[in-house]
Amino acid sequence: MQTETEILQAAAPLLLSWFRANQRDLPWRKNRTFYTSLVAEIMLQQTRVEAVKERYVAFLEKFPTEKELALASEDEVMKAWERLGYYSRARNLQKAAKTLFEEGTPRTWVGVRSLAGVGDYTAGALSSIALGLKEPAVDGNVLRVLTRLLADGSVIDDGVKRKFTQLLRAVYPDSTADFCEGLMELGAIVCVPNGAPFCEKCPWAGLCRAHLAGEEERFPVRAEKKARKVEYLDVFVLMCDGRYALKKRGAGLLRGLWEFPNRVAATSGGADLPVGVLLAKKTAKHIFTHVEWRMTGYLIQVEETTSDFVWATAEEIETLYAIPSAFGAFTEWVK
């Protein structure tokens, strides 16, 4: 029987050939620099490829190099990041851009890992893709592909991650970028997470232990997830003479972004409303990693503006104020 290393040694060249023939045409695969790879990897951390494709090009038009991003205001960066979610990534990306601008591009995995917002996975991806270093990047996608290839039924934890990092390091070919991206691409379009993988299109079909046993979907084995917390929120879109009330969020989730006035409620609906004419009401929900917001929104015409809020026109909201997508259902009222 082949050892795990032998299987991976046989798998590496098959993956490279497959990736070169089948890779998707994605904007961050063209004219790559360390900075553009950093932007792409940070955007891709928690956002779907399709959503990143739209925002990546516009972001680089606004901030083509680390210099422009390093010197931008926080509000400009947040606006350019709008709809990508997980906004702390944008703040960290700007910090990382300042480091690149002031100190130059890092040359080692440790240097890459020390950039703001860069964890082990992203450090591996940037080292492999932009620096040509044999440093594996192991995330959930890669773990899925590898646990299937080796039919490894261990419950996924840091120890399993370390094991696969070491196994990959031992077989890493010289084409580090294609190998790293090939693993990600296989997980994204062939060895997919939900439903049956497309083994008939997989370069590893003849090697893969899970496939040969007809047990692809038994892997990976994950620990049970904790239930997500539910919070109820009343959201008030206050309108006065074509202007809408906004305030900046303080500490915690979505810090520094702009929002409509809101408050945590005991349950959905039933709020004491601010004084004014109620024009519309609707419910919406938004799911974060650990929290689900169930929101009831109220569009209310008020008689006077007050100094507790910034009062912005629809055009100003469109161009200047980054409102997180969590409030997207109520942004539709701003016209």
Ligand code: SF4
């Ligand atoms: S053969 Fe199937 S299960 Fe195995 S790695 Fe390929 S797609 Fe995944």
